[in-house]
Structure formats: C-alpha cells, structure tokens
Amino acid sequence: MAEKVFPADKVAAVTELTEKFRDSNATVLTEYRGLSVPQLKALRQALGEGASYRVAKNTLAKRAASDAGLSDLDEYFTGPTALTFVTGEVVDAAKALRDFAKDNEALVIKGGVMDGLPVSADEIKKIADLDSREVLLSKMAGAMKGSMSKAAALFAAPASQVARMAAALRDKKEAAGE
Known part of the structure; x- marks a missing residue:
C-alpha cells in the first residue's frame, strides 16, 4: 500500500500530535459526538492544567500515534475522536473524564495508552477509582x-x-x- 502524502499544514499537525503522544504520561481517546462547544470548554476546565483535550482528524491522529510507536491505538480511531494528553497526574485526568462522561452521555471513553501500553475504557475507569x-x-x-x-x-x-x-x-x- 502506498504511503499517504499529507500537505505541509497536515504534516505540521501530525508532527505536533506525535510530540504530544511522546511527551504525555498517558493519552485517552474519547468520542465527543453531540457535545456542544460550552460542554467541551467545561471538560477542558475540568481536566485542569495537567491535561489537554484536543479534537483531531482520525487519519492525522492515527499517523501521529504510529510515528510515536503507538500502533496499538488503531482500533480506537473510529468516529469523531478527541485526544486527552495527560502530562500531570493520570488519576486526576481519568477521574475528570469519568465524572464528565457520567454527566454528559455524549462523551464516550474509547481507550488509550499509559506508559506506552494500551489501556481499555474499563481500565481507565478503574484508574479513576484510585486515590x-x-x-x-x-x-x-x-x-x-x-x-x-x-x-x-x-x-x-x-x-x-x-x-x-x-x-x-x-x-x-x-x-x-x-
């Protein structure tokens, strides 16, 4: 299969996402379909300074994950996908996502990666239960x-x-x- 060639702006986006994947303690993928802009803003505030929430095109995010050596995430790049890059306390970010998902059914935790290993949505919820x-x-x-x-x-x-x-x-x- 031929390598897909991206325009310069998309190459820059992939490079930025690749760096975020590499610099993060964990990355959680979510589906945000049905969330309004104010709800997304509230989610970003709930995550605090130790995490960032970013909506990304699946093709670009999948390429960035692959470039970062995280090909185990391919199954999660379906439907509208947003990435939570956690640079701070993973437990706090997992709690914020879990609690927001309880209040807003439109947010669906798909899975993610922590310390280079894939984690399922259930495992992320278990992490959220930790102190x-x-x-x-x-x-x-x-x-x-x-x-x-x-x-x-x-x-x-x-x-x-x-x-x-x-x-x-x-x-x-x-x-x-x-």
Whole structure:
C-alpha cells in the first residue's frame, strides 16, 4: 500500500500530535459526538492544567500515534475522536473524564495508552477509582508515623518497666519500714 502524502499544514499537525503522544504520561481517546462547544470548554476546565483535550482528524491522529510507536491505538480511531494528553497526574485526568462522561452521555471513553501500553475504557475507569498520588503518599506517611510510634514505645518499654519495678521496690521497702 502506498504511503499517504499529507500537505505541509497536515504534516505540521501530525508532527505536533506525535510530540504530544511522546511527551504525555498517558493519552485517552474519547468520542465527543453531540457535545456542544460550552460542554467541551467545561471538560477542558475540568481536566485542569495537567491535561489537554484536543479534537483531531482520525487519519492525522492515527499517523501521529504510529510515528510515536503507538500502533496499538488503531482500533480506537473510529468516529469523531478527541485526544486527552495527560502530562500531570493520570488519576486526576481519568477521574475528570469519568465524572464528565457520567454527566454528559455524549462523551464516550474509547481507550488509550499509559506508559506506552494500551489501556481499555474499563481500565481507565478503574484508574479513576484510585486515590491520587498525594492521598497515597499521605496514607503511607501516616502508616510510617504509626510504625515509628510503635517502635519508640517498644524501645521505651524496658526502661519504663525498670522504673516501675524500682518504684515498686521502693514502695515495698517504705511499707516495711526499711
């Protein structure tokens, strides 16, 4: 099959998309058919600064994905496709997409790629159910603090036992009149 030749403006678009694929922690493909411009604006705001939402022609996006070494995405380039390039926290972007899709049935999560591996729509929804990195770090810090407190109490126990025993002996001697 002959290689498809694109005009210069489309080559630039493919190059830009290829860079976005390469620079992103994850990319989620969605179908946006039926969403209004204000709804798309609301989605972009919900995604925050760690992700960008871009509508792209399937032929250009498919070529860019292929150029970035992501040919596993070919099955998702059907119908109107928009790409969510995640450069920040993947969990936060997945939550924003999942929550927006709940409120707006026109947004359909097709699938995507994370760390170079393909992920299905169900896997993206499972990622959205995870705690964010900050929450996980807080939980880990709390668990470590609890472990350190237990260790400190364990190390202090023999000394406090000796002190209690000495006090008990003193009280016993005082009671015996010695």
